[in-house]
Amino acid sequence: xxxxxxxxxxxxxxxxxxxxxxxxxxxxxxxxxxxxxxxxxxxxxxxxxxxxxxxxxxxxxxxxxxxxxxxxxxxxxxxxxxxxxxxxxxxxxxxxxxxxxxxxxxxxxxxxxxxxxxxxxxxxxxxxxxxxxxxxxxxxxxxxxxxxxxxxxxxxxxxxxxxxxxxxxxxxxxxxxxxxxxxxxxxxxxxxxxxxxxxxxxxxxxxxxxxxxxxxxxxxxxxxxxxxxxxxxxxxxxxxxxxxxxxxxxxxxxxxxxxxxxxxxxxxxxxxxxxxxxxxxxxxxxxxxxxxxxxxx
Numbered sequence: 001x002x003x004x005x006x007x008x009x010x011x012x013x014x015x016x017x018x019x020x021x022x023x024x025x026x027x028x029x030x031x032x033x034x035x036x037x038x039x040x041x042x043x044x045x046x047x048x049x050x051x052x053x054x055x056x057x058x059x060x061x062x063x064x065x066x067x068x069x070x071x072x073x074x075x076x077x078x079x080x081x082x083x084x085x086x087x088x089x090x091x092x093x094x095x096x097x098x099x100x101x102x103x104x105x106x107x108x109x110x111x112x113x114x115x116x117x118x119x120x121x122x123x124x125x126x127x128x129x130x131x132x133x134x135x136x137x138x139x140x141x142x143x144x145x146x147x148x149x150x151x152x153x154x155x156x157x158x159x160x161x162x163x164x165x166x167x168x169x170x171x172x173x174x175x176x177x178x179x180x181x182x183x184x185x186x187x188x189x190x191x192x193x194x195x196x197x198x199x200x201x202x203x204x205x206x207x208x209x210x211x212x213x214x215x216x217x218x219x220x221x222x223x224x225x226x227x228x229x230x231x232x233x234x235x236x237x238x239x240x241x242x243x244x245x246x247x248x249x250x251x252x253x254x255x256x257x258x259x260x261x262x263x264x265x266x267x268x269x270x271x272x273x274x275x276x277x278x279x280x281x282x283x284x285x286x287x288x289x290x291x292x293x294x295x296x297x
Contacts, residue, residue, distance in 0.1 A: 049266050049270065050266070060263065062263060063261075063263045063267025063268070064267050064271070067264075067268060073251070073268070076246055076248050077271075079246070080249075083166075083169065083231065083233075083247060084227040084230040085227070086166055087166065087170055087226060087230040091170055091173055091176075091177040091222070092222065092226075094170070095181055098117075099177075099178050099182040100181075100185060102178075102182055103182065103185040103186055114182070117179070120175055125172060125236075126235055128171070129235050132164070132167065133159065133240065136240070138155040138159075140158075143158070160240075160242030160244075160245070161245075162245060165240050165241045168240045172236055173229055176222065176226055176229065177223075177226050180218050180221040184217050188214050188215070192210050193211060196209065196210045224283055228276060228279075231247075231248075231272070233247070237249075237250055248272050252268045252269055255268065
């Protein structure tokens with residue numbers, strides 16, 4: 001028997017060269033409209049605001065100097081951060097069980113009840129905030145109910161308090177938290193919980209050791225989104241709060257509309273932007289935002 005007969009036959013797959021992935025060298029023209037839109041409506045106003053913060057008939061840092069030398073602005077910034085943290089905790093405490101409950105329902109009920117989560121997006125934020133003024137007012141639903149039950153003897157002034165601001169922000173931002181948690185929970189394999197039960201884990205331990213760690217991307221995503229939106233909210237603190245509930249966005253609006261100090265307003269805006277950028281960088285280093293937005297793995 002010859003060597004030719006012993007040699008394996010070379011098929012097409014063996015003789016064909018390895019295919020290398022082709023890299024597109026063409027210009028991504030489809031991204032041009034989106035890039036142009038962001039540059040015109042976001043980039044250019046941001047550059048103008050940055051320039052206005054350091055230029056007022058000449059180069060000046062008076063806006064930044066006033067912020068760093070006046071303790072009241074530091075107090076306002078600190079209160080703004082506290083507002084964001086408290087809103088984050090409240091929305092997470094309420095949104096997590098709601099999202100878990102929606103995931104466990106059958107598809108029909110999930111679609112129906114998820115519509116109620118999305119309904120607030122169909123109305124204006126201003127209208128929703130005014131609704132809470134009616135509910136929390138001296139003659140509102142809450143005070144009327146408490147008076148009829150005999151809990152209080154006279155209407156309680158809910159408006160203009162920290163409670164009213166927290167309730168309004170939690171209601172406004174809760175759908176964002178639920179949507180982030182639901183999108184991650186819905187992609188978790190249900191068989192993992194069953195496998196943990198079969199291995200001897202109790203329902204509570206299976207939930208805490210298997211399900212909760214897999215929902216961390218949704219928790220981090222929702223927390224990050226809610227916190228960033230909360231510290232930038234203007235309507236809710238302005239309508240439901242009082243002088244003690246002044247946030248940095250309210251101070252910026254006050255400088256523009258009443259004091260007409262555009263330099264200070266621009267400086268405060270850039271400081272708030274810098275704080276959000278620092279928080280995002282810190283979160284990206286410790287939480288890995290790139291993987292977080294991808295959902296459960």
